[in-house]
Amino acid sequence: AQTVTQSQPEMSVQEAETVTLSCTYDTSESNYYLFWYKQPPSRQMILVIRQEAYKQQNATENRFSVNFQKAAKSFSLKISDSQLGDTAMYFCAFMKLMWGSQGNLIFGKGTKLSVKP
C-alpha cells in the first residue's frame, strides 16, 4: 500500500522569505502522480502544483516549485516570496497511474504553515 509522510506538522516563515515543505512517499509503482494541495482556514482544498513521475523536470507554478527526487521518493514544495495568504495547511498527495485509481488521492497528514508579517 502507498503511504505519504509529511514530517513537519507545523512550520512558520517570515513574509517575503522562502520555505520548503517536505514530503516523502512509499510505493512500488513506477508511474504515478504527485500533488500539493493547500487548505486555508476557509477549508477549501486548492491544488497548488502537480508532478507526473515520468517527467524529470520539476514542476513550477509562479512562486511555487517542487523538488522531485524519484529515487529518494521525495517531493518537497518550495514557496518563494511567502505571502500572508499562503498561511494554510499543505497536503502532499499521491495517485497511482492505473485503472481504478481515478481520484484516489493518498494524502499525507499535512503541514500547517504560518506566514508571519
Next chain:
Amino acid sequence: DTAVSQTPKYLVTQMGNDKSIKCEQNLGHDTMYWYKQDSKKFLKIMFSYNNKELIINETVPNRFSPKSPDKAHLNLHINSLELGDSAVYFCASSQDDRVGNTIYFGEGSWLTVV
C-alpha cells in the same frame, strides 16, 4: 461562479438521524468524488462516480449511500448517523475517468453528530 458547490456547509444533527449532503459541479466534468476529512485533518476518498456509475467504494459502511442523478450531481446520504461520522465531507470532480486528472474540490460540508 463556484465550480464545485456543496450544501449544506454546516450541519449539526443528533445520533440516529438520516441526513443528506448535496453536491453539484458546473465544470462539465464526468467524474465526481466524495472525500472525508476526520478530526485529525486526515483526508481519504470514500466514493468515485464516472458518468453516474460507481468506480471506487473505499470500505465505507453501507449507511453511506451516494446517489448520482446525473453527471453534474453526486449526493451523499447517511443513515443512522453515529458520533464517528462527525467530519468534513468534501465533494470533488475531475474532467473524466483518466487517472491523474486534476481533482477540483468543493468547500466542504462540516457535519457534527451530537
